[in-house]
Amino acid sequence: MQSYLTNHIEKFVELSEADIELIGKVVTVKSVKKKTFLLQADQVCRELYFVSKGCLRLYFINKKLNEQITQFAIENWWMSDHGSLESGKPSSYYIQTVEDSEVISISKAKLEELFEKVPRLERYFRIVQQRAFTASQKRIEYIYSMSDEERYRHFSSLFPDFIQRIPQYMLASYLGFTPQFMSKIRAKKV
Amino acid sequence: MQSYLTNHIEKFVELSEADIELIGKVVTVKSVKKKTFLLQADQVCRELYFVSKGCLRLYFINKKLNEQITQFAIENWWMSDHGSLESGKPSSYYIQTVEDSEVISISKAKLEELFEKVPRLERYFRIVQQRAFTASQKRIEYIYSMSDEERYRHFSSLFPDFIQRIPQYMLASYLGFTPQFMSKIRAKKV
DNA sequence: GGTATTTCTTAATCTTGATTCATTTTTCGG
DNA sequence: CCGAAAAATGAATCAAGATTAAGAAATACC
Numbered sequence: 318m319q320s321y322l323t324n325h326i327e328k329f330v331e332l333s334e335a336d337i338e339l340i341g342k343v344v345t346v347k348s349v350k351k352k353t354f355l356l357q358a359d360q361v362c363r364e365l366y367f368v369s370k371g372c373l374r375l376y377f378i379n380k381k382l383n384e385q386i387t388q389f390a391i392e393n394w395w396m397s398d399h400g401s402l403e404s405g406k407p408s409s410y411y412i413q414t415v416e417d418s419e420v421i422s423i424s425k426a427k428l429e430e431l432f433e434k435v436p437r438l439e440r441y442f443r444i445v446q447q448r449a450f451t452a453s454q455k456r457i458e459y460i461y462s463m464s465d466e467e468r469y470r471h472f473s474s475l476f477p478d479f480i481q482r483i484p485q486y487m488l489a490s491y492l493g494f495t496p497q498f499m500s501k502i503r504a505k506k507v
Numbered sequence: 508m509q510s511y512l513t514n515h516i517e518k519f520v521e522l523s524e525a526d527i528e529l530i531g532k533v534v535t536v537k538s539v540k541k542k543t544f545l546l547q548a549d550q551v552c553r554e555l556y557f558v559s560k561g562c563l564r565l566y567f568i569n570k571k572l573n574e575q576i577t578q579f580a581i582e583n584w585w586m587s588d589h590g591s592l593e594s595g596k597p598s599s600y601y602i603q604t605v606e607d608s609e610v611i612s613i614s615k616a617k618l619e620e621l622f623e624k625v626p627r628l629e630r631y632f633r634i635v636q637q638r639a640f641t642a643s644q645k646r647i648e649y650i651y652s653m654s655d656e657e658r659y660r661h662f663s664s665l666f667p668d669f670i671q672r673i674p675q676y677m678l679a680s681y682l683g684f685t686p687q688f689m690s691k692i693r694a695k696k697v
Numbered sequence: 698g699g700t701a702t703t704t705c706t707t708a709a710t711c712t713t714g715a716t717t718c719a720t721t722t723t724t725c726g727g
Numbered sequence: 728c729c730g731a732a733a734a735a736t737g738a739a740t741c742a743a744g745a746t747t748a749a750g751a752a753a754t755a756c757c
Contacts, residue, residue: 379652443633453643
């Protein structure tokens, strides 16, 4: 039985019917209401989440006790705390739905088993991981080459649809500035 | 014949003698003098570099015409412009040796072939890529949760040996502030 | 449909780190 | 070992964005 997930995987590697069966057996599809936590700080992260519908955010609480968002995941993106996943240590992050969402999850343990049975998945995850890394590097490049205002305008022009989906204060957090500053910028552009 | 590279790979996956042979055939080991460019902006990046000895930096020229370093690679780290590597488009980055170094390089094309012959390497690169991504995410977390001064002190305490190896202005660039500001911080701490 | 909670906006003041420019110290090639 | 270039320091002024403190506008909930 095909799923959003196996569909996505097949954009990168071929899967047999048997592979799809095996994958189907170890993943869990969940409908999750807005503002539900999939991971909370101090818990060990044991799963990877694939968004088939909706939007997740990854954030931590900084020293000033504000939420600092470091990632969003929308349709066809994975989200997890790989640090906690690998080390087995408690996470310092929260993963929460921003909208009512549909999430496909797989435990780290099951995924390891799955790699033995469907080695092609190593390739899929290598490619996905590489893209994530490239995106993350690009983000660091932007942080260091644009002012906050420029970064806001750049992000808005790249993802006009996305910024409609999320509250502005979340975008401000993701871009690393205050909601007040964001209002200021938006007021300018008339 | 074992190399620094196959040694490193074997920390993550098992290799047969035949695998090691195959890998040895497609990589090139080079001794590279300090300040040599392995990649320059406007060139298409076609290779991945593994540092067996020495240190590389990845940087671009920002709007103010300053060098902005986004990554260092020391022993046992890979460096490349994955963006350019994947897209085939010219890079906007420079990769340069910071010290006299020994670099093992493999072309993207050869690596693709190698994945067919030694599928276990997919796993190795998946793991390596995942670590790189985690490190990159961690870096973004630090950028958004510490002031420049805090980040400098944090970095210094984490990598006291490394900061001895590189000029201070390179560290300032990597941390995203000016050499003048770095002097100021260092002068404080007496 | 009205109240409570979230989200967004405005404005004054304050801080961190940039900029500019000059000087000193270190490193390196010949 | 010397001169030139590279790297580090210092101090004065400046700017981007934070902070604080209201209030206004949306949204959600009962």
